[in-house]
């Protein structure tokens with residue numbers, strides 16, 4: 001019996017581009033089981049980021065379905081969909097996407113403000129998360145005062161703010177040197193292995209993909225092959 005936490009059915013996505021239609025996704029179906037760590041790989045422009053954005057409800061497909069925790073996103077209102085994302089999904093991006101005017105701890109608290117937690121709850125949970133990612137001594141730093149690896153740690157702490165079941169990460173080590181990338185991968189892999197967080201990660205780095213349970217290879221907007229790791 002499978003118990004997917006996330007699935008897509010026959011997703012397609014087109015972008016209009018200078019009068020031409022770009023087919024970013026051409027019928028992508030995938031299943032992600034609870035607790036899995038899946039890597040998505042493929043050449044630049046093959047549709048990886050588009051797939052991750054649509055799978056995470058950040059973008060709507062041209063056609064096809066996304067089902068998260070047995071709920072079809074297309075059947076939900078915008079506010080229901082936002083609530084589902086907030087409750088189930090944490091996002092991590094290559095360029096961190098931190099709010100530059102907020103300190104590390106304020107960035108981590110931000111999703112908790114949206115979720116309606118009290119100030120005391122926010123503060124203690126954000127501190128705990130920053131400790132977990134090894135930044136207990138940097139809570140009051142602004143993003144500009146942090147290294148790339150430290151910014152990504154803040155972003156991961158922020159992604160964990162609402163205790164998501166899934167983390168979607170788009171090239172999380174793409175801007176980092178290899179030693180720092182390995183540390184970030186240790187952190188993400190640990191969340192999957194020790195905390196049971198489902199991890200779906202787009203990556204260019206073979207050494208990052210090698211840590212996944214399974215790799216999905218894309219080409220020209222389609223899934224090319226499914227590789228089960230032995």
Ligand SMILES: Nc1ncnc2c1ncn2[C@@H]1O[C@H](COP(=O)(O)OP(=O)(O)O)[C@@H](O)[C@H]1O
Pocket residue numbers: 015016017022023024042043044045046047048049050051
């Ligand atoms: N906002 C956009 N407008 C037009 N074309 C886009 C847009 N975003 C992505 N594309 C195109 O869609 C295709 C897939 O892009 P993307 O999902 O970013 O690929 P990847 O993440 O694998 O590099 C590419 O041809 C890209 O140029």
Ligand SMILES: [Mg+2]
Pocket residue numbers: 048049050
């Ligand atoms: Mg991309």
